[in-house]
Structures are given as C-alpha cells and as structure tokens.
Amino acid sequence: MDVTIYHNPRCSKSRETLGLLKDKGIEPTVIEYLKTPPSAAEIADILAKLGRTPRELMRTKEAEYKEQGLDDPSLDDGKLINAMVDTPKLMERPVVLANGKAAIGRPPESVLDIL
Numbered sequence: 452m453d454v455t456i457y458h459n460p461r462c463s464k465s466r467e468t469l470g471l472l473k474d475k476g477i478e479p480t481v482i483e484y485l486k487t488p489p490s491a492a493e494i495a496d497i498l499a500k501l502g503r504t505p506r507e508l509m510r511t512k513e514a515e516y517k518e519q520g521l522d523d524p525s526l527d528d529g530k531l532i533n534a535m536v537d538t539p540k541l542m543e544r545p546v547v548l549a550n551g552k553a554a555i556g557r558p559p560e561s562v563l564d565i566l
Contacts, residue, residue, distance in 0.1 A: 452566070454479040456556075457489065457497075457546040465545040468556030472547070475566065479547070488539035494532050497546055500553035505531035508555075509541050516541060 454472060456479045459465045472479050482489075489497070498508060505528050509516060515538050516522065521531065535542045545556040552565040 452477065452549060454547065454549040454566070455482060456480070456548075457482050457484040457542070457544060459483065459485055459544045462544050464557055464559060468545045468547065468559040468562055471556075471559045471562070475563075477566070484539050484542060484544070488536055489542075491529075491532050491536050494535055494542070497548070497553050498532075500548065500551065501546075501555070504528065505535070508543050508546075509535065510543055513541055 454477050456465075456469055456472065458469055458481050460483065469479070469481065494505070494508070498505060501508065509521065509531065511522070519534055519538070521534055521541070543555050543557070547554050547556060547562040547565065549565045554562040554565045556562050
C-alpha cells in the first residue's frame with residue numbers, strides 16, 4: 452500500500468500519526484511540507500480526497516491567516532489554495548493519503564479509516 456504523510460516534525464499530532472502508521476507496519480512517504488510545500492494542484496487533489504473546502508484545511512488560528520486577510524468570506528477557493536502554497540504553515544497537519552483517499556490526523560487514529 453502506498454501511503455504519504457504531509458508531516459511537520461515539530462507537531463505532536465503529526466509525530467503521533469507517523470508513529471501510528473509505523474506501528475501498523477507502514478513506512479509512508481514522508482513529505483515535510485514546510486520544506487517542500489505542495490503545489491496548488493496537489494492541495495486541490497487533497498481537498499477533493501478529503502471532501503473539504505480550502506478553508507476547512509486551513510489553520511485559521513495562525514497569525515498569518517488574519518494578517519493575510521484570509522478570514523474574508525469573499526475570497527475564492529483559488530486564493531485560499533494559493534495562500535497555503537505561499538504559506539504552507541497555514542495547512543492543517545498531518546494529512547495522510549492512502550487508497551485514493553485522504554485524512555487529517557486529528558486525532559491520529561482518524562487516519563486508520565483510509566488504510
């Protein structure tokens with residue numbers, strides 16, 4: 452099974468999710484998305500697999516969210532996706548991809564549903 456995790460090693464939930472995968476015998480492809488941000492197309496694909504809107508994938512409590520005016524309800528999906536490309540810290544973490552689906556590891560056990 453091909454599994455990918457968009458990971459932030461400084462995040463406890465991300466570390467817990469990665470550990471959970473490894474405990475299940477899964478060695479996922481690890482993408483440290485702060486160092487290697489996903490493209491707009493990759494984020495759009497993640498959103499489609501999650502069945503969520505861009506805003507639902509964003510960390511709305513980050514200072515950058517307010518500073519960039521991303522709380523403006525008139526912003527379209529493209530602008531929100533581009534904000535995550537430009538400021539990857541805004542993307543919720545961790546995101547796990549497997550079996551053509553995606554899950555956010557909050558709580559970490561939620562990723563088990565897609566394995």
